Amino acid sequence: MRTAIFPAQYKYLDDMRDFAGRAARDAGMDDSKVYAVELAVDEACSNIIEHAYGMDDGGEIECTCETEDDRLTVILRDHGKPFNPVAVTGPDLSSGIEKRPLGGLGIYLMRQLMDEVRYESFGEAGNLLTMVKYKRCK
Amino acid sequence: MEITTQRYKHCDLIGVKGRVDSYTAPQLNEAIEAVNKAGRYKIVLDLSGLEYMSSAGFRALLVGQRNCRRYNRGEIVLAAVPKRIYEAIELTGFTPLFKIFDDVTAAVGNF
Numbered sequence: 001m002r003t004a005i006f007p008a009q010y011k012y013l014d015d016m017r018d019f020a021g022r023a024a025r026d027a028g029m030d031d032s033k034v035y036a037v038e039l040a041v042d043e044a045c046s047n048i049i050e051h052a053y054g055m056d057d058g059g060e061i062e063c064t065c066e067t068e069d070d071r072l073t074v075i076l077r078d079h080g081k082p083f084n085p086v087a088v089t090g091p092d093l094s095s096g097i098e099k100r101p102l103g104g105l106g107i108y109l110m111r112q113l114m115d116e117v118r119y120e121s122f123g124e125a126g127n128l129l130t131m132v133k134y135k136r137c138k
Numbered sequence: 139m140e141i142t143t144q145r146y147k148h149c150d151l152i153g154v155k156g157r158v159d160s161y162t163a164p165q166l167n168e169a170i171e172a173v174n175k176a177g178r179y180k181i182v183l184d185l186s187g188l189e190y191m192s193s194a195g196f197r198a199l200l201v202g203q204r205n206c207r208r209y210n211r212g213e214i215v216l217a218a219v220p221k222r223i224y225e226a227i228e229l230t231g232f233t234p235l236f237k238i239f240d241d242v243t244a245a246v247g248n249f
Contacts, residue, residue, distance in 0.1 A: 010159070010160045010161035011161050013159045013160060013161055013192075014157065014159070014161075017159075017190075031222075032222065032225075035190075035222045038190070039190075039192060039226060042159055042160075042192045043192060043193055046159070046160040046192065046193075046194065049160070050160075093230065093231030094231065097200070097203055097204055097207060097235050098204060100200060100235070102197050102200060102201070105193040105196055105197065105230050106192065106193035106194075108230065109192075109193055109226065109229060109230060112229050113229075
């Protein structure tokens with residue numbers, strides 16, 4: 001298990017992706033799965049920065065990666081406002097260019113790329129977003 | 139991320155290298171807007187040097203495409219899209235919104 005704490009700012013997204021991507025690679029995942037984990041973590045953290053912290057620079061995101069035989073689990077903890085990405089309805093991906101929604105794409109991607117996404121809010125203990133990627137396709 | 143813009147007779151070529159995420163996507167927005175401000179709306183995005191793009195980048199593409207296509211004055215087309223990025227574009231259902239070419243020459247020739 002490995003844990004790192006990052007300032008909740010967009011300029012640290014690179015570091016957050018690298019951290020989770022290394023864990024995925026060390027877990028034996030191929031390039032496609034490593035990319036999926038990096039993208040999902042980026043989208044999740046971008047949402048925390050924008051919605052949980054409301055772009056307030058003072059917050060932090062704690063990222064924990066845990067490898068088991070069949071899976072990698074990424075847990076993101078923040079202390080911002082509760083924002084449950086799992087409860088957000090998916091964007092309409094069939095509409096034309098003018099009506100295509102700009103929001104919700106990141107959350108949609110995150111849910112598509114990971115095998116499980118769970119969200120829990122513990123008040124002062126923070127909000128936990130848990131994402132699981134299986135090493136083999138289910 | 140690194141962005142270069144070149145003007146051709148019938149279109150503008152914007153090369154995007156490196157990683158596009160929530161931090162760097164505003165620069166991509168600005169590059170497209172700068173071309174539009176010059177009254178030009180036919181744009182080829184050369185993505186051959188792109189390593190990574192998150193939904194923030196896809197949003198920049200969508201906003202740019204809306205603006206370019208308005209009044210039928212032009213459009214953004216994509217060239218040399220790396221495999222992983224193509225897969226993510228496909229996942230977000232964006233493939234019907236952009237013409238995608240294997241290489242820059244074919245994309246420029248489209249205009």
